Amino acid sequence: MAEEESQFEEFEQIDFLGDRHVRFFQRTLQVLPERYASLETTRLTIIFFALSGLDVLDALDVIDRNTMIEWIYSLQVLPTEDQANLSRCGFRGSSHIGIPYSTKGPGVLHPYDSGHVAMTYTGLCSLLILGDDLSRVNKQACLAGLRALQLEDGSFYAVPEGSENDIRFIYCAASICYILDDWSGMDIQKAIEYIRGSLSYDSGFGQGAGRESHGGWTYCAIASLCLMGRLEEALSQRELDRIRRWCIMRQQSGFHGRPNKPVDTCYSFWVGATLELLDVFQYTNFDKNRRFILSTQDRLVGGFAKWPDSHPGTCSDSLRLLDIGDRAPRVTGTRQERNNEAKHAVLTTPRKYY
């Protein structure tokens, strides 16, 4: 009897609570309490995480696509009549500046209104998930806004008024160009130089030259090169093999982001996705990774936490879902097919990363 009970317990421990996660994402899309105030300027990325999660769970029917599409378009920074603000176009993270709600142009003149590169990226992805054809996106304005953000060293600012600049925003820029199918938004060669410059002595990538290698920035580097179609041009076979080694050494049970740091569920995505892009995810231990991720589920409210027995985050839950859902071993398919799958994988940057 005792043995049966413990077997049942074990089964219960590792079951995947799909319905709870659907409800978690639904609630996220509705109202968040004030203690989430720090997410105000990045609300569009929250939508993206929630939609990605619902998409993976095949549960997009629980939301009203059209109202959501309208809301996203209201965040587009459109050119003014005289087009003087072209270099500031893109998507906002939210209505925090106070522009009156509008889904149509022309843009409103405002001394401080501009897009944010991560919001333009997640805005476009969200529209795609919702089935929108991007016909109301002013592509030329987005690309002009993007060009204004790139520095001489190849990295990008997040916003035209200036911010920190690093590899995260190269990834956002590459994603935008890829989605809009127009690489006039960036100088690819300079971006590649910055990426190469960020390769550390230990063969992970830092946020910029000299900085400590990290799973998130390694993902940004490799994914950007894949989106550009320049992976094997930018990095030699020897370098790629060393990068594979760095990444695969991140697995402890789940994955951590840097040597000698604790595991965190989000790195199952950042590092896992990088390994998949490099064709070696198949050599990781799926079972240990899966068990770790499932152990972080919040059985009551849904969602996943960074670690077991802590609170679910709002941002990275879709990452963890992706990791479980998409990580069936794939030994069939050509390299190109797998690359395309990985490119279409839903990607995100948790709030703390910008």
Next chain:
Amino acid sequence: MCLSSRDRKEWADLEPVPQDDGPNPVVKIAYSDKFSDVYDYFRALLKNDERSDRAFALTAEAIELNAANYTVWHYRRVLLQALSKDLREEMRYITAIIEEQPKNYQVWHHRRMVVEWLNDPSEELEFIADILSQDAKNYHAWQQRQWVIQEYKLWDNELEFVESLLEEDVRNNSAWNQRHFVISHITGFSDPAIVEREIQYCLIQIKKAPHNESAWNYLKGMLQDQGLSSPPGLLERVLELKETHCSPYLLAFLFDCYEDVLENSNKKENMSEGDRRETLGKALEICQLLAQEKDTIRKEYWRFLGRSLKNKCSGPSDPLINSLLGLFMNTEFNFMSD
């Protein structure tokens, strides 16, 4: 208790601007009246691009409610310059905020801007050391530290600082990274005396804490371009350590050494066929040891590496290598085609 901004006479001329999410808001954050009040006036000031002391004071209130709002920080910087505010006081202000919220991107960026305007980095190393004393791996702190050292050429005492952190925690990967950063900028790694000194340093740290990926990554990173097998006697020293201070990282290093030997023998043709097969055999044994015993979580990867090396080095019909490979694949038939 403060009156809300709406009740104060000094704000009477300004029409507050609420957020407008339209008829169907998504991910709406439920703000208290106090929060909305501050930000409704913030939006009004922003719209008029007002440059005044009351605006400056309000940015501090807005920051207290949400220090991640980058627009508030940008507007504050505009006001700092427009009103010629005391930047030393601003340094004190931003110091206090970073102490409370050390993992926020906006606050560190703001500090960097103020340091640049003052052109005075004199507080930085001590301040960052204090933040690192609370979290020795804070990525923002290390980034700021690298920036200020490089920008203002503050290299002199940094190696000493790194060593003190490694004394506290020899597994601090950020400190190892900083070690590499400092040495590569001061002397570089081409001087054999420097390389030998660093090899010694690594081996001592490895003996103290063998299961430390950071030390091994540093050693390998420093040597890999010139060739892991090139420093005289290193392979032998590592083989000795294997007996008493083994780890998956040591074994991986050995594998990489053997691979390096084989690659060089390809180019220079100075190795007998027998020696090549022996080296390959040793490399494959390491893969087997890692896969079966020392690093089983990565067993599929070590098997893959073994197969790849074998394919690179020997013909498919070499019976000795095939039998080694057979042993190492055992009977699980996990062979996955490449």
